[in-house]
Amino acid sequence: MPPISLWPCQTAAMVDLPTGTVTFMLTDIESSSTHWEDAPEEMRAALSVHDSVVAAVVADHGGHVVKHVGDGNWCAFDTAPDAARAAIEVQRRLQEQPRAIQDRLLVRIGLHTGDVIPTGGDYFGGVPNRMARVADLANGGQIVCSSATAGLLTTFELGSEGMHELRGIGVDEIFLLTSHEFISDVRPLRRPVVPHNLPVIRTSFLGRDLDIEKAMHFLGAGHGVVTLLGPGGVGKTRLAVEIGTAVARSSSNTVVFCDLAAVREEEDVIATVADGVGARQQPAMDLLASIADYLHNRDALIILDNCEQVVSVVRDIVERLTQAEGVKILATSRSALHATGEQLMDVEPLPSDTAGFDLFVSRALEQDPGFELDEQGERLVREITKRLDGIPLAIELAAARVRVMSPLELVAGLEDRFNLLSSGQRRGRQETLRDTVMWSYQLLTAAEAAVFARMSVFAGGATLGAIADICADGDLVHADDVPDIVLSLAQQSMLVGRTTDGYRRFRLLETMRGFGHEVLVDAGEHHTYRDRHARHFAHLAGHESQRLFTADEHDVWRVLDAEWVNLRRALDTLIGLDDVDAAVELVADLVYYATFAMRFELFTWADELLEIPGIENHPSFGQMCGAAAVGAYFTVSGRATQLAETGLAADPSDPQGWCRVALAAIFLNNVHTAEASDEMTSAWLATDPTAVGNRLWCEAFRTFHLCSHGFGNEAVPHGMTTVQIARETGSVSANALAAWAQGMVISFHDLDAAIAMWTEAREGPRSMPRDHLVEHLLVGLVLHFTVHQHQVDVALESCRAALRSALDSHYYAGTSHLFGVAAIALCRGGDAETGAKLVGAMIGNGHLPRANATAALDRALGDDRALHQSLGAMLSVTQAGHLALDAIQAAIDRQQQ
Numbered sequence: 001m002p003p004i005s006l007w008p009c010q011t012a013a014m015v016d017l018p019t020g021t022v023t024f025m026l027t028d029i030e031s032s033s034t035h036w037e038d039a040p041e042e043m044r045a046a047l048s049v050h051d052s053v054v055a056a057v058v059a060d061h062g063g064h065v066v067k068h069v070g071d072g073n074w075c076a077f078d079t080a081p082d083a084a085r086a087a088i089e090v091q092r093r094l095q096e097q098p099r100a101i102q103d104r105l106l107v108r109i110g111l112h113t114g115d116v117i118p119t120g121g122d123y124f125g126g127v128p129n130r131m132a133r134v135a136d137l138a139n140g141g142q143i144v145c146s147s148a149t150a151g152l153l154t155t156f157e158l159g160s161e162g163m164h165e166l167r168g169i170g171v172d173e174i175f176l177l178t179s180h181e182f183i184s185d186v187r188p189l190r191r192p193v194v195p196h197n198l199p200v201i202r203t204s205f206l207g208r209d210l211d212i213e214k215a216m217h218f219l220g221a222g223h224g225v226v227t228l229l230g231p232g233g234v235g236k237t238r239l240a241v242e243i244g245t246a247v248a249r250s251s252s253n254t255v256v257f258c259d260l261a262a263v264r265e266e267e268d269v270i271a272t273v274a275d276g277v278g279a280r281q282q283p284a285m286d287l288l289a290s291i292a293d294y295l296h297n298r299d300a301l302i303i304l305d306n307c308e309q310v311v312s313v314v315r316d317i318v319e320r321l322t323q324a325e326g327v328k329i330l331a332t333s334r335s336a337l338h339a340t341g342e343q344l345m346d347v348e349p350l351p352s353d354t355a356g357f358d359l360f361v362s363r364a365l366e367q368d369p370g371f372e373l374d375e376q377g378e379r380l381v382r383e384i385t386k387r388l389d390g391i392p393l394a395i396e397l398a399a400a401r402v403r404v405m406s407p408l409e410l411v412a413g414l415e416d417r418f419n420l421l422s423s424g425q426r427r428g429r430q431e432t433l434r435d436t437v438m439w440s441y442q443l444l445t446a447a448e449a450a451v452f453a454r455m456s457v458f459a460g461g462a463t464l465g466a467i468a469d470i471c472a473d474g475d476l477v478h479a480d481d482v483p484d485i486v487l488s489l490a491q492q493s494m495l496v497g498r499t500t501d502g503y504r505r506f507r508l509l510e511t512m513r514g515f516g517h518e519v520l521v522d523a524g525e526h527h528t529y530r531d532r533h534a535r536h537f538a539h540l541a542g543h544e545s546q547r548l549f550t551a552d553e554h555d556v557w558r559v560l561d562a563e564w565v566n567l568r569r570a571l572d573t574l575i576g577l578d579d580v581d582a583a584v585e586l587v588a589d590l591v592y593y594a595t596f597a598m599r600f601e602l603f604t605w606a607d608e609l610l611e612i613p614g615i616e617n618h619p620s621f622g623q624m625c626g627a628a629a630v631g632a633y634f635t636v637s638g639r640a641t642q643l644a645e646t647g648l649a650a651d652p653s654d655p656q657g658w659c660r661v662a663l664a665a666i667f668l669n670n671v672h673t674a675e676a677s678d679e680m681t682s683a684w685l686a687t688d689p690t691a692v693g694n695r696l697w698c699e700a701f702r703t704f705h706l707c708s709h710g711f712g713n714e715a716v717p718h719g720m721t722t723v724q725i726a727r728e729t730g731s732v733s734a735n736a737l738a739a740w741a742q743g744m745v746i747s748f749h750d751l752d753a754a755i756a757m758w759t760e761a762r763e764g765p766r767s768m769p770r771d772h773l774v775e776h777l778l779v780g781l782v783l784h785f786t787v788h789q790h791q792v793d794v795a796l797e798s799c800r801a802a803l804r805s806a807l808d809s810h811y812y813a814g815t816s817h818l819f820g821v822a823a824i825a826l827c828r829g830g831d832a833e834t835g836a837k838l839v840g841a842m843i844g845n846g847h848l849p850r851a852n853a854t855a856a857l858d859r860a861l862g863d864d865r866a867l868h869q870s871l872g873a874m875l876s877v878t879q880a881g882h883l884a885l886d887a888i889q890a891a892i893d894r895q896q897q
Helices: 006-015 033-037 041-061 080-095 128-138 208-218 236-250 266-277 287-294 308-321 355-367 375-387 393-400 405-422 429-444 446-457 464-471 481-492 508-521 526-547 553-560 564-576 582-597 601-610 619-632 642-652 659-672 674-688 693-706 712-729 732-747 751-761 773-786 794-808 812-828 830-842 851-872 876-897
Strands: 020-031 066-067 071-079 107-116 143-145 157-166 169-178 225-229 254-261 299-304 327-333 344-347 496-500 503-507
Touching: 006 751, 020 033, 020 041, 020 080, 020 128, 020 642, 033 041, 041 066, 041 080, 066 327, 071 225, 080 107, 080 143, 080 169, 107 128, 128 143, 128 157, 128 169, 157 308, 208 225, 208 236, 208 327, 208 344, 225 236, 225 481, 236 254, 236 299, 236 327, 254 266, 266 287, 266 299, 266 308, 266 393, 266 446, 266 564, 266 601, 287 308, 299 308, 308 327, 327 393, 355 375, 355 393, 375 393, 375 405, 393 429, 405 429, 429 508, 446 508, 446 526, 464 481, 464 526, 503 553, 508 526, 526 553, 526 564, 526 582, 553 564, 564 582, 564 601, 582 601, 582 619, 582 773, 601 619, 619 642, 619 659, 642 659, 659 674, 659 693, 674 693, 693 712, 693 732, 712 732, 732 751, 732 773, 751 773, 773 794, 773 812, 794 812, 794 876, 812 830, 812 851, 812 876, 830 876
Parallel strands: 107 143, 225 327, 225 344, 254 299, 299 327
Antiparallel strands: 020 071, 020 107, 066 071, 143 169, 157 169, 496 503
16 A cells, blocks of 8 residues: 655645635656555655655745645645646656656646635645546646646647546646656547446456457447356456456446356345446336436446356346447356347367466466476476366466475376366366365465355455454464465465555455355354354444544445445345344444435345334334335335334434434425424424434434525524534535535525535535535535526536436436426526426426426416426436436537527
8 A cells, every 4th residue: 555645744734825816736646556566665765756856846836735645746836837837847857767766657747727715724625626637637747737727827838638528527628738848748638537347457368369359349249248158267257357448448338347246136136236337226116127227328338247146137137238228238157148139258268388378477477576487397387287278267276386386296286186086087177177276275274274265255355354353263263363364365366355445355256255155164164154244244334333424434435335245245144144133233324324325225225124024113113214214215216204204103212313314305305385394303303313413414404494494594503503513523424414504594695605615515525435415415506596697508517517417326316306407597598398398307206396497487488387397297317317418408509509
């Protein structure tokens, strides 16, 4: 993991940072993650040089290093020319470094200018956010700047690179800054990266170029599903990742990787695909239909890996999803799916004397950089790869032993093992692989063998801490020894490790996991370690829930996101053990996270618990009803009110507030009488909530309800209480929610200040690892208050961006809420008929439009409004959303004519 340098940041805390019109410079080292993986010590030295150069140059040009971000620096300058001169000087000095340093210091630099005010030694808001997007476009060795900065650099050498998309923001003209003082990289600017979640694999990929071309041909020739077919260990997964990478590089298609190795139940398989794709369950649809709905009109390649255990479920998924235009499926399996239009593609072992030999040598050099072969050694390695039938995993297992066994010893050991197991009779390739795995397993120490088998209980990998907690037994395996044991297993290719966001995780490949599972079952230990797994992750959920409303919230999201599959498996185990208490507690601990992170699958877990016989007698029955009610609200299922009222009847104290959160949201969006709102929120206050989340939502909703009905003065103390609670927590979500509520109070006296508050508050949620509910709430507020203020083209652009974001997040409750403001913008853009259809779709999906939307439609359409609304009522949110995007684009085109 890269070191965290602090000393430059002290500068920002000790001096007055620039205020007003500020030019930012952001440096970032290209391919730094790869350098850290390949040569951490050399990278550490290079980073030290980078930091020293930037600090000295920035100081020389009157700027300030504000903070470190990853392997780069944020710097602030009073003037754009000072920033530009500093950027040129940084590149010049870096290019003067020795080659060993210079090779790791290909630095991209971005410049952007805007009006900002520093807060607490840092900058927040739209200007820094835009700066980061501008810098993302540069290659290492380039300096780029926004149009705002370019306009201030009249004496510098600038070349326009045209209009570029700034991810999540919009478009801007980007300029390349050049100078005779440094050599500017000649590569074209980077385009926004095609979204994908493909695993990052740093080992070499050999002998499959023709397979990639063949698969690309099949996918491009109209085949909706291509299945890579072959035995375990033959390299199907690795080939699928390479194919996905090729698709991402050569097209604008979204590529989604879904690993199905850890799931067996139908609901879990579909939930895994939904989570990978980004789909959420929608009203009147099952989850599979919701996935298909989300993929409507999207070009996407979905990779379904390790399908052999769940073929029938995958077949149903494939049949449904390939009906969506533009969707392609790439599956890996040991058996055919038998799906309509399926193109089978056999993945053969590598030719043992060519690619198989090269693979052995490559992996051997990774284990031992001094590995060399003489003529006899080359002959022996070719014998090994032939004996292993060219199966990549078997070859890698053998090559992992070169540090302790010579090729001669490897040949002898494999021959002895295979003869013992097969009585001298050669069997199929799958037996060859199994024999090789068994041979490797039997070479492990007792402690290594125990940890290997016990790791089969994990789903989706684990951290060292989780492995130690679950796999150590205090006798054969001591917790303190687990890091060394895991490292040894990784070196022997018995497991794989990957670094994500600076944190290391380890997992068994599916072939290995299946073997480890058999070992654990045969030893009679499977249930013991599944139980330990479930208890560990139930405890983790509780621990992280305590940190959610704190300054550690970002880390909480990272942990829970990484462990979501393990949490799902833990719940399944607890339900299977009839441990309802622990299952309920696990779900309860995750509700607030799932709400903010829009992990709506969690609410289906609450529904599952509510189906357990006798659950109505459980002390937490009311809480589970409340959790399910929140989920029902998000999916507009119509059950939210009933579930919430059932929960309140069971436990009027509503200790976590979930029943009332659901009811308050319903009142806010669908019931607009002051009496109903006041009764709801005042009753909530009377419960004297103590849980932080409950207090926060209670005061925020009370503020919002009062403001919505014109009681701004009465809302003031509640708004201030919301802000106070948020400040005490330091939580991103709490502060964003407080701004959502407090902005309403401010809007009574200074609407511009309220809009500025809401706009700036979006930056916190945007910094989180996943989509954030409150960002959508803030976007809706800003649009509601500004749709009449801005010029028509700006209003239309803003509505389009918000609708795209909501549709991409598959947050259709939020999408429906936006139809009202989109209708107003379309009225102003000359298409009131479509605006009325959107309002009709909004009403059809259970939401009531605001008065300003209906008033605008009445002025534009009069009595015809009802007809167009009735037509819109027949549209789904998806259909209405795409209708809105098309109509808004047409209106924008008319404005530009």
